[in-house]
Amino acid sequence: MNDAPSAWRTATIEKIVPQTSRVSSFFLAPEPPFAFRAGQHVDVRLTAADGYQARRSYSIASAPENNRSVELAIEELEEGEVSAFFHEVAAVGDAVEIRGPIGGHFVWSVEDGGPLLLVGAGSGVAPLMAMARHRAARGSRIPTLLLVAARTWDDVLFREELLELEARGDGFAFVVALSRGAASRAGDHGRRVDAAIAADALSRLPASPLRTFVCGSNAFVETASAGLVAGGLAASVIRTERYGG
Amino acid sequence: MITRGFTGRRTPEDVAARVPPGQALTTDFPVLSAGPTPRIKLEDWSFTLKVGPRPVFKWTWEEFNALPQTSYVRDIHCVTTWSKLDTAWEGVTIDDLLKAAGVEAAKPFVLAHGFDGYSTNLPAADLAGDKAMIALKYDGEPLAPDHGGPARLLVPHLYFWKSAKWVSGLQFTDVDTAGFWELRGYHMVGDPWREQRYHDDP
Ligand SMILES: Cc1cc2nc3c(=O)[nH]c(=O)nc-3n(C[C@H](O)[C@H](O)[C@H](O)COP(=O)(O)OP(=O)(O)OC[C@H]3O[C@@H](n4cnc5c(N)ncnc54)[C@H](O)[C@@H]3O)c2cc1C
Numbered sequence: 001m002n003d004a005p006s007a008w009r010t011a012t013i014e015k016i017v018p019q020t021s022r023v024s025s026f027f028l029a030p031e032p033p034f035a036f037r038a039g040q041h042v043d044v045r046l047t048a049a050d051g052y053q054a055r056r057s058y059s060i061a062s063a064p065e066n067n068r069s070v071e072l073a074i075e076e077l078e079e080g081e082v083s084a085f086f087h088e089v090a091a092v093g094d095a096v097e098i099r100g101p102i103g104g105h106f107v108w109s110v111e112d113g114g115p116l117l118l119v120g121a122g123s124g125v126a127p128l129m130a131m132a133r134h135r136a137a138r139g140s141r142i143p144t145l146l147l148v149a150a151r152t153w154d155d156v157l158f159r160e161e162l163l164e165l166e167a168r169g170d171g172f173a174f175v176v177a178l179s180r181g182a183a184s185r186a187g188d189h190g191r192r193v194d195a196a197i198a199a200d201a202l203s204r205l206p207a208s209p210l211r212t213f214v215c216g217s218n219a220f221v222e223t224a225s226a227g228l229v230a231g232g233l234a235a236s237v238i239r240t241e242r243y244g245g
Numbered sequence: 246m247i248t249r250g251f252t253g254r255r256t257p258e259d260v261a262a263r264v265p266p267g268q269a270l271t272t273d274f275p276v277l278s279a280g281p282t283p284r285i286k287l288e289d290w291s292f293t294l295k296v297g298p299r300p301v302f303k304w305t306w307e308e309f310n311a312l313p314q315t316s317y318v319r320d321i322h323c324v325t326t327w328s329k330l331d332t333a334w335e336g337v338t339i340d341d342l343l344k345a346a347g348v349e350a351a352k353p354f355v356l357a358h359g360f361d362g363y364s365t366n367l368p369a370a371d372l373a374g375d376k377a378m379i380a381l382k383y384d385g386e387p388l389a390p391d392h393g394g395p396a397r398l399l400v401p402h403l404y405f406w407k408s409a410k411w412v413s414g415l416q417f418t419d420v421d422t423a424g425f426w427e428l429r430g431y432h433m434v435g436d437p438w439r440e441q442r443y444h445d446d447p
Contacts (some may be wrong), residue, residue, distance in 0.1 A: 010246060010299055045267075046248040046251040046253070046409055047246060047247050047248050047251065048247070048248070048251050048252050048253045049252075052253045052255065053253075053266070053267060054251075054253050054254075054267075054269065054326075055267050056325075056326060057325055057326075062344065079254075081253060081254045081269060085248075085251055087435070089249075089250040089251065090250075094248070094249050094250075095246065095248075095249075096248055097246055097248075099443075102430060102443065103429065103430070104428070104429030105279050105425075105426075105429050107278075118371055188248055214281075218276040218277075218391065220277060222276075222281075222282060222391060225280070225281035225282070226282070228281075229281055235280060235281045235283065235361075236280075236362075238281050239279065239280060240278065240279060240280055240281065242275070242276055242278065244279050
């Protein structure tokens with residue numbers, strides 16, 4: 001049953017692209033490829049020579065429209081068993097095992113409609129990027145706002161591509177909240193996400209969002225979703241994905 | 246398939262036997278949930294026991310706290326691959342709860358319901374025999390909202406998503422009815438020692 005959604009498959013690393021000082025994209029070619037929805041994740045499994053295994057979940061950052069190459073944006077954690085392996089050992093041509101797609105809650109497709117509010121911090125932008133890329137690939141004009149929390153402007157994951165997506169003028173915009181750097185673009189914020197920033201994000205959409213996706217560390221998801229609720233958003237439209245911590 | 250160059254961080258020998266396959270030890274307490282953390286006021290809190298569709302018993306916060314309280318120190322295992330040893334809980338065992346209600350768990354399955362609309366299903370046998378409780382305290386303190394407070398189900402021998410946060414009641418059922426994550430591809434039982442993570446794991 002190689003086609004069962006959760007069968008382990010071999011996936012070869014085709015390309016490694018550094019994105020920020022701590023996050024790199026790993027493009028994996030699973031064999032065989034599988035269909036997925038924007039927002040879903042895969043489990044990655046690594047096996048040592050003596051059979052010891054470690055597995056972790058990583059969101060798919062690429063759009064479902066191209067499923068031959070699955071992009072994972074992995075942040076290197078100090079002493080992290082799996083993330084440090086990717087950053088320090090893994091090389092193009094190496095193979096790992098992946099299983100997926102997993103997750104049926106933190107998912108969005110253009111058929112679900114909008115407006116859409118996406119809120120992410122650090123590598124938590126990855127599944128939101130899949131949604132933004134899916135939206136663009138489908139030529140959708142659904143009003144979408146992405147609020148990104150990062151330390152500095154250079155830590156904004158997928159920054160150049162986000163600027164390009166915004167420049168299309170098709171209803172996609174992104175706002176940045178920087179905890180350690182001054183905001184350089186008008187409308188960005190030079191502080192951590194708080195209730196006022198959440199309320200500001202809500203006010204930039206033409207109507208209250210039909211769906212809101214919040215992703216990042218637990219502390220971030222707590223603050224951001226509490227801010228959105230304080231800003232008047234119904235808790236029932238907010239879906240969260242917490243990476244831990 | 247061996248991964249080139251991967252050695253891994255091994256679980257220390259003395260506790261290795263307590264860590265299920267595919268899990269790694271953590272010292273913090275990560276949080277996972279599908280939506281924002283609900284804040285439930287104690288005066289609005291209640292706990293309902295249902296058999297099939299029929300409510301058979303309901304407790305207020307005060308009444309629930311007057312039930313016999315039990316302490317558990319248990320290892321817990323999250324499907325996202327962290328395990329945590331020796332976590333300390335206090336609350337009302339499901340055995341005591343049924344006794345207080347004068348109900349027999351005559352049905353084979355249970356759906357646990359949460360104030361946030363979350364639900365999870367599990368075999369009734371996994372709640373009986375001093376294996377599970379409705380936990381009110383963690384580490385001697387009232388259970389924090391992001392960990393499921395005021396009260397959560399605690400079924401430490403199954404993956405932790407079965408330990409429903411912000412629990413509002415248990416419903417005994419004849420049919421094994423998929424809960425929130427189970428509808429979305431997760432396992433109907435979720436035994437970490439058998440690595441029952443996703444629906445098609447044996
Ligand atoms: C649904 C989901 C999607 C996710 N998507 C992504 C994603 O897209 N990108 C991403 O980067 N992450 C993602 N994550 C997080 C990812 O799964 C891992 O948790 C993360 O990469 C850390 O794993 P690790 O093996 O590197 O670190 P671990 O080894 O698990 O350690 C985590 C941290 O704890 C410390 N630590 C824990 N135990 C020890 C110990 N015994 N000794 C020393 N240090 C220890 C480490 O130093 C490290 O900082 C996702 C998580 C979930 C649940």
